[in-house]
Amino acid sequence: MEVTLRIVGEAEGRRLNATYRNRRYATNVLSFPYGKGCGDVVLCHPVIAREARAQGKSVAAHYAHLVLHGLLHLRGYDHEKKREAERMAREEIRLLRRLGLRNPYAVESVRSE
DSSP states (O other): OOEEEEEEOHHHHHHHHHHHHOOSSOOSEEEEEOSSSOEEEEEEHHHHHHHHHHHTOOHHHHHHHHHHHHHHHHTTOOOSSHHHHHHHHHHHHHHHHHTTOOOTTOOOOOOOO
16 A cells, blocks of 8 residues: 655645535545555645644544545545445544544533633
């Protein structure tokens, strides 16, 4: 498995998402497969940092989740259909748990004092 990880700014993230997905905004992660499990994973730092803050998780934990998410796309996982999304989420949760990280989809109540 050969993978290139790139971290980009918002302008490049928006351009790539517009070019390859016809969506005019920067997204957190894009995957570009080019062989059996090989490809590029592009991570947009400003989006990831915003999402981590909004979700009350560390930037490092959010990066770990999104790198795994991108790698699973390279291995053929998808989330366009409900069943595929559930399968992909289960695998993400399993792999993150092995790394000592929490379920990224669990909603935890945040207490304010």
